[in-house]
Amino acid sequence: MDGSKRMDATGSARRWLWVGVLGLGLTLTGCRTTGSAAKPDATANKQVVEFDPVTVTADLELDRLNDEELFAGGTSAFAANDFKQAARYFGRLADFHPDSPHRRQALYNAGLAHQRLKEWDDAYARFAELAEPEKGQGDALEASFRLAETLYHLERYEDATKLLATLSARADLPAGRRIEAQVQQGICQVEAGRTDDAEATLRKALAAYDALSDKTEVEDYFPAQAHFFVGEIYRLHYEAVKLEASRGSDGLAQDLNYKAELLLSAQGHYLRSIRVGNGYWATAAGAQIGALYENLYEHMVSSPTPPELNAEEAGVYRQELRKKIRVLLTKSINIYERTLEAAERIGSQSAFVDRTRQSLEKVKSLLLADAETDEAGVSVPMPASNAGAKHR
Numbered sequence: 001m002d003g004s005k006r007m008d009a010t011g012s013a014r015r016w017l018w019v020g021v022l023g024l025g026l027t028l029t030g031c032r033t034t035g036s037a038a039k040p041d042a043t044a045n046k047q048v049v050e051f052d053p054v055t056v057t058a059d060l061e062l063d064r065l066n067d068e069e070l071f072a073g074g075t076s077a078f079a080a081n082d083f084k085q086a087a088r089y090f091g092r093l094a095d096f097h098p099d100s101p102h103r104r105q106a107l108y109n110a111g112l113a114h115q116r117l118k119e120w121d122d123a124y125a126r127f128a129e130l131a132e133p134e135k136g137q138g139d140a141l142e143a144s145f146r147l148a149e150t151l152y153h154l155e156r157y158e159d160a161t162k163l164l165a166t167l168s169a170r171a172d173l174p175a176g177r178r179i180e181a182q183v184q185q186g187i188c189q190v191e192a193g194r195t196d197d198a199e200a201t202l203r204k205a206l207a208a209y210d211a212l213s214d215k216t217e218v219e220d221y222f223p224a225q226a227h228f229f230v231g232e233i234y235r236l237h238y239e240a241v242k243l244e245a246s247r248g249s250d251g252l253a254q255d256l257n258y259k260a261e262l263l264l265s266a267q268g269h270y271l272r273s274i275r276v277g278n279g280y281w282a283t284a285a286g287a288q289i290g291a292l293y294e295n296l297y298e299h300m301v302s303s304p305t306p307p308e309l310n311a312e313e314a315g316v317y318r319q320e321l322r323k324k325i326r327v328l329l330t331k332s333i334n335i336y337e338r339t340l341e342a343a344e345r346i347g348s349q350s351a352f353v354d355r356t357r358q359s360l361e362k363v364k365s366l367l368l369a370d371a372e373t374d375e376a377g378v379s380v381p382m383p384a385s386n387a388g389a390k391h392r
Contacts (some may be wrong), residue, residue: 002008027162032279062092067100073108075144087113089123094126104130108139111146124150133166141177148184157192168205176218179205183226195233202226202233224273231269231288238262238292243299249317259299263292279343280350286339287352287359293332294363300324336360 062070072329074089090110126148130143144167151160164185166176182205189198201314209215209223243257245252270285300321305314336356343353 008086017159040134048126059066059092062089062285065092066092067097067102070097071100071102071106074106074113078109078113083113086110086229087117087119091126104139108143109145111143111150115146115150118153120150120153123264124154133163134170141173145181145184146180152184152191153189158189160188161192164188174217175208175212176222179208180222182208183222185228185244186226190229190233190236195236199230199233202230206230215314220276220278221281224276224278224285227269227276228274228281228285228288231266231273231292234266235288235292238266239295243346245306248308252303252306256300259296263296266292279347283343283350283356284352286335286342286354290332290335290356290359292364293328293335294359297328297332297366300328324369329363332363333360333367336363353371 024232047330066309070089074086074093077083077085077089087110090113092108093100093106094110100106107126107130108257109125111130114120114123114297115124124147127147130140131147132140133144134149136144144163148160148163148167148294151163164181167173167181167265168185170178170235175182182201186198186201186205189195189201205228206223208224209218238259241262242254243252243259247255267289270289274282276282305317309317339356340353340360341357367374
């Protein structure tokens with residue numbers, strides 16, 4: 001990149017917009033000219049063809065720049081986090097300088113700029129031209145991973161799954177890249193609703209990681225992410241179990257026990273994610289564990305009393321339920337506080353941290369309200385606002 005080549009200082013960053021509305025009348029007379037314009041035949045049939053308005057955009061400022069200057073301008077804009085300008089410069093180079101030695105890098109960088117702007121269709125178009133998932137190396141390989149990410153954001157989960165399966169099957173890739181592809185493949189399968197396939201894929205990735213003699217071959221982000229999403233699969237199974245009082249006390253007890261088992265399975269995988277030691281996923285997993293206990297509380301407190309119980313039995317049922325609920329709230333508070341302490345210690349900031357802080361205050365308020373109910377000696381009513389509560 002030649003630093004001596006600069007844009008004209010007087011050139012302002014602007015685009016010239018030409019709008020042409022074409023209404024062309026074509027006279028079909030079949031006449032001939034004999035040196036002078038033939039007189040139109042008034043009786044001849046006429047056909048008028050009208051076109052929709054056409055917008056033609058020309059970037060005259062960039063039109064003056066060669067590929068070296070475009071590459072330099074795009075690089076400077078990207079370094080300054082001006083991704084709109086970076087996409088403009090790199091895109092111009094890729095589109096109008098097909099023989100430039102910078103074209104492949106410009107395609108990749110244009111895709112990255114669009115990705116930073118969350119312009120997923122544009123990012124897909126750039127990465128798709130460069131990607132070679134079956135045999136590509138270098139920028140073609142990196143573009144393949146990026147292409148899978150854009151497919152994920154475009155909610156084309158099956159397309160992303162196929163691409164990532166191709167990458168994870170490549171024996172020529174380092175173990176870290178194969179595991180990365182497998183984990184991302186499993187996540188796409190979760191999003192596609194194929195939880196059984198997703199669990200098999202994620203467990204295969206974790207088995208490959210565990211078999212490595214040198215764990216530093218793989219970024220801790222990916223095994224932590226894999227454990228987290230196995231936990232998510234069990235959380236989804238947990239949420240699918242409904243507590244129906246119409247099944248009677250025995251049926252309700254069975255459903256509650258099964259739901260609790262699924263909660264513990266999800267919690268186990270979240271804890272494994274925490275133990276890997278990646279800050280982001282440790283915080284996320286802690287937040288999800290606390291949310292599970294909070295969610296179970298909401299399900300239990302909003303479930304109606306089994307219909308076969310008389311008034312006295314219903315009172316005992318509610319008292320026992322309150323004891324279990326208090327344990328759930330206490331566990332949730334403990335996990336939320338530990339998660340926030342860990343986040344503060346490592347300087348982690350994410351949506352999970354914000355949600356954990358809000359949830360902690362909510363659960364503390366619930367526990368305080370329960371204590372005040374104890375002091376008043378009042379039985380706990382079923383909160384109508386919690387009926388049918390959903391996990392966030």
